[in-house]
Amino acid sequence: MLTVDRLTVRFGKLTALDDVSISLPAGSISAVLGPSGSGKTTLLRAIAGLQPVTAGTISWDGEDVTGVPPHLRNFGLMFQDYALFPHRTVAGNVGFGLRMRGDDAADISARVSEVLDWVGLDGFQSRGIATLSGGEQQRVALARALAPSPEFLMLDEPVGSLDRQLRTRLIDELRSLLRERRITALYVTHDQDEALALADQLIVMRNGAIAQAGSPTDVWRQPRDRWVAGFLGFENVLDELEGVSVGPVVIHADAITLGNGTRPATIVAQRFHGSTVAVTVQLESGVALEAHVRGAIPPVGEATTIAIDPTGVVPLETLG
Amino acid sequence: MDRHGTALSARSLSWAAVVPTVFLAWFFLYPVGRILWISLSGGGNPIDLLTSVGLWDVVAFTVGQALASTMLTLLIGLPVAGVFARFQFRFKRTLKALITIPFVLPTVVVASAFLSLVGPRGVVGVNLEGTLALILIAHVFYNVAVVVRVVGALWETVDPRMEEAATMLGASRFTAFRSVTLPLLRPGLLAAASLVFLFTFTSFGVVLILGGLAFETLEVAIYNRAIQAFDLQGAALLSLVQLLGVGLTLGWYAHYQRSHAVQRSLSAPVQAAKPPTGLREQLWVRLTLGLIVAFTVTPLLMLVARSLRAGGEYSLTFYRRLAERDTAFAVPPAEAIGNSMRFAFAAAVIAVVVGGLAAAVVAYGRGPSSRWFDAVLMLPLGTSAVTVGFGFLVALDRPIDLRASIWIIPIAHALVAVPFVVRSAVPVMMTVQHRLREAAAMLGASPLRAFREIDLPLVARALMVGAAFAFAISLGEFGATAFIVRPDNPTLPIAIERFLSRPGEVNFGQAMAMASILMVITAVSIGLIDHRRGRGGF
Numbered sequence: 062m063l064t065v066d067r068l069t070v071r072f073g074k075l076t077a078l079d080d081v082s083i084s085l086p087a088g089s090i091s092a093v094l095g096p097s098g099s100g101k102t103t104l105l106r107a108i109a110g111l112q113p114v115t116a117g118t119i120s121w122d123g124e125d126v127t128g129v130p131p132h133l134r135n136f137g138l139m140f141q142d143y144a145l146f147p148h149r150t151v152a153g154n155v156g157f158g159l160r161m162r163g164d165d166a167a168d169i170s171a172r173v174s175e176v177l178d179w180v181g182l183d184g185f186q187s188r189g190i191a192t193l194s195g196g197e198q199q200r201v202a203l204a205r206a207l208a209p210s211p212e213f214l215m216l217d218e219p220v221g222s223l224d225r226q227l228r229t230r231l232i233d234e235l236r237s238l239l240r241e242r243r244i245t246a247l248y249v250t251h252d253q254d255e256a257l258a259l260a261d262q263l264i265v266m267r268n269g270a271i272a273q274a275g276s277p278t279d280v281w282r283q284p285r286d287r288w289v290a291g292f293l294g295f296e297n298v299l300d301e302l303e304g305v306s307v308g309p310v311v312i313h314a315d316a317i318t319l320g321n322g323t324r325p326a327t328i329v330a331q332r333f334h335g336s337t338v339a340v341t342v343q344l345e346s347g348v349a350l351e352a353h354v355r356g357a358i359p360p361v362g363e364a365t366t367i368a369i370d371p372t373g374v375v376p377l378e379t380l381g
Numbered sequence: 382m383d384r385h386g387t388a389l390s391a392r393s394l395s396w397a398a399v400v401p402t403v404f405l406a407w408f409f410l411y412p413v414g415r416i417l418w419i420s421l422s423g424g425g426n427p428i429d430l431l432t433s434v435g436l437w438d439v440v441a442f443t444v445g446q447a448l449a450s451t452m453l454t455l456l457i458g459l460p461v462a463g464v465f466a467r468f469q470f471r472f473k474r475t476l477k478a479l480i481t482i483p484f485v486l487p488t489v490v491v492a493s494a495f496l497s498l499v500g501p502r503g504v505v506g507v508n509l510e511g512t513l514a515l516i517l518i519a520h521v522f523y524n525v526a527v528v529v530r531v532v533g534a535l536w537e538t539v540d541p542r543m544e545e546a547a548t549m550l551g552a553s554r555f556t557a558f559r560s561v562t563l564p565l566l567r568p569g570l571l572a573a574a575s576l577v578f579l580f581t582f583t584s585f586g587v588v589l590i591l592g593g594l595a596f597e598t599l600e601v602a603i604y605n606r607a608i609q610a611f612d613l614q615g616a617a618l619l620s621l622v623q624l625l626g627v628g629l630t631l632g633w634y635a636h637y638q639r640s641h642a643v644q645r646s647l648s649a650p651v652q653a654a655k656p657p658t659g660l661r662e663q664l665w666v667r668l669t670l671g672l673i674v675a676f677t678v679t680p681l682l683m684l685v686a687r688s689l690r691a692g693g694e695y696s697l698t699f700y701r702r703l704a705e706r707d708t709a710f711a712v713p714p715a716e717a718i719g720n721s722m723r724f725a726f727a728a729a730v731i732a733v734v735v736g737g738l739a740a741a742v743v744a745y746g747r748g749p750s751s752r753w754f755d756a757v758l759m760l761p762l763g764t765s766a767v768t769v770g771f772g773f774l775v776a777l778d779r780p781i782d783l784r785a786s787i788w789i790i791p792i793a794h795a796l797v798a799v800p801f802v803v804r805s806a807v808p809v810m811m812t813v814q815h816r817l818r819e820a821a822a823m824l825g826a827s828p829l830r831a832f833r834e835i836d837l838p839l840v841a842r843a844l845m846v847g848a849a850f851a852f853a854i855s856l857g858e859f860g861a862t863a864f865i866v867r868p869d870n871p872t873l874p875i876a877i878e879r880f881l882s883r884p885g886e887v888n889f890g891q892a893m894a895m896a897s898i899l900m901v902i903t904a905v906s907i908g909l910i911d912h913r914r915g916r917g918g919f
Contacts, residue, residue: 111819131822144820148838158824
């Protein structure tokens with residue numbers, strides 16, 4: 062288990078990490094989510110040992126590793142843009158960590174083909190890095206990070222530069238790989254779909270501090286405040302409904318149904334989402350709400366009624 | 382940027398800075414300071430002294446020929462740059478490499494090549510030696526590749542659809558070029574013009590060999606003052622004027638670059654180069670390429686042909702004669718080949734050690750001191766070879782008398798080459814290295830191990846490129862060597878010049894033979910650089 066306790070990192074006057082405490086249970090996958098500049102990469106680099114910390118501690122299984130240099134921590138890191146060694150072959154990259162700890166050549170070669178097999182690249186051993194496609198480089202980088210069997214693996218936007226289709230497939234593969242081998246992992250991304258698809262624990266960061274942490278379901282059902290709700294893309298954040306002060310609350314778009322309710326409303330816009338349609342309705346008070354509905358939708362301009370499932374109405378904390 | 386836990390310490394960097402600092406101070410700053418001191422210490426009014434050495438005529442000629450050469454080079458280079466930027470044709474890369482050859486050739490080779498063509502013993506039968514025209518033609522020959530490369534690179538990024546848009550708005554093709562493309566090419570034109578001006582302003586070998594006694598650039602005047610007339614003060618004063626001129630040119634260029642940083646987000650070279658379509662375009666492309674290739678290749682082919690032609694028939698006579706003892710030399714002239722190779726090797730080693738350490742300080746150091754270091758390292762690049770050689774001559778008798786040592790030659794060559802080594806190593810050290818070092822640390826490599834596994838192999842390739850540059854520079858270096866060479870250790874360029882300055886068919890033929898050898902050796906070492914670059918991706 063990895064524990065980060067009251068970690069603070071300052072660059073001169075700028076506070077990049079402000080009193081951050083998290084714990085990552087053994088075998089779990091945690092995702093750090095936040096806009097750029099929120100401190101997620103700094104957090105990861107501090108845990109890796111690549112970034113000196115101003116205050117606080119990092120410990121692994123109860124042992125303080127804050128002062129341990131990066132090459133002695135036995136943590137793995139998969140870099141954004143991979144940082145593959147251009148002067149070495151695929152095998153030279155994947156076997157690098159094994160060579161550093163002094164394994165003999167036969168063991169290295171066996172382990173290299175084993176991990177390359179995991180990522181579907183066995184047989185690529187002697188290829189040069191420059192000859193690989195983006196997706197192949199990503200897999201080599203993952204294999205390189207996994208080869209020395211790190212106790213703890215960090216991934217910094219590992220699929221960020223790939224196209225959407227490839228991204229979805231690689232995330233699926235990554236999840237099953239990490240799960241099968243029960244690897245404790247920390248995954249940094251700015252893409253909430255990736256984070257939700259992968260993580261047991263979601264850590265949302267803002268301005269160097271943790272805005273909210275919890276299971277993806279909890280964070281999604283119950284965003285803590287206005288900022289988190291906005292960052293996760295919730296449209297229906299309001300302070301009052303029909304002249305009654307309720308807020309601030311967030312109303313989940315799938316908790317609103319059309320045509321069977323008591324509140325009169327007008328349909329003002331529709332956006333096709335595939336299996337659902339995002340319909341914007343305007344209440345008589347002028348408040349606009351977004352509803353995600355299936356099936357036939359009345360055309361724009363039509364009057365209708367809406368019903369709101371009370372379990373989909375979540376109060377927000379007023380700070381933030 | 383933070384380099385916690387993965388970087389070399391600040392202390393080892395300060396140690397690394399010692400060698401390049403001592404090198405620069407001893408072999409550059411001290412000689413330049415010495416020149417300054419000599420020019421002021423002899424007494425007399427410097428302006429009167431300058432007038433007495435004929436400064437104003439020399440300056441007028443230096444600037445005048447440089448301006449004329451620059452204009453001519455632009456005029457001839459511009460259409461060629463356009464053809465390379467706008468059209469796709471077979472053997473494009475080869476042709477581009479071909480027209481770049483003159484730029485990398487030693488000045489004495491270029492001068493010899495033109496003498497083989499239009500000298501007193503040239504194949505054409507017209508003697509242009511000692512005419513301004515020949516100097517200008519040689520300068521264009523030398524520098525046209527600069528315009529093609531610098532302007533062409535920019536031209537490729539100018540979207541051809543902009544010119545098309547102008548034509549759709551009613552402009553003729555020429556008007557469209559003049560009012561749309563040309564203004565966008567301005568930064569490239571000015572950059573190329575500054576470089577060509579700088580090169581021709583400091584032209585030494587070409588003017589000394591082709592100009593005869595009639596023409597003196599500042600470089601030639603410094604040489605004549607110091608070596609022929611032994612007027613050190615006059616030469617020193619001229620050196621100062623030379624330094625000033627180079628400084629002004631560079632300063633103007635830097636100022637221009639800062640104040641005219643062009644913003645062109647519109648550039649999207651989708652597939653800007655197309656095969657020529659229609660008779661007119663095909664004719665234009667073929668004519669331009671045909672002329673420039675003929676201009677490039679003819680003198681070089683004639684040089685080789687001339688070296689093989691003795692007494693009206695083809696033979697290896699001149700090459701064989703090189704191995705025999707000659708009255709002009711203390712040693713058989715062929716030994717110059719061995720000398721040049723040994724000096725070039727030593728210069729490459731010195732330049733790589735000094736330049737490599739300097740690059741490490743620039744790349745891994747922090748704060749303004751490493752930026753200052755970077756700027757000071759580039760100073761020898763802006764100093765003329767003749768000034769370097771003159772400075773060595775007047776300064777390096779103390780604290781150790783290096784003038785008697787053969788090491789003085791490779792040191793002078795290395796001084797000229799160090800900026801090239803630094804320039805090829807710093808980007809590699811700066812960009813990839815840090816992240817890769819972190820990656821190595823995460824895989825269990827200690828900082829020292831990471832340096833050995835990552836930095837060394839990667840930087841070694843860039844340093845090899847720098848070494849090959851240094852080797853090629855040293856092979857062809859003439860201006861500085863002319864001041865410090867000793868009769869028993871001539872280099873190839875020095876031997877060629879000595880043969881050329883003496884009368885007779887045999888001397889001329891031997892000069893041609895040596896120039897051919899030097900051309901081949903230089904071409905091979907430059908070819909190796911290109912080869913390594915292509916593979917290494919630098």
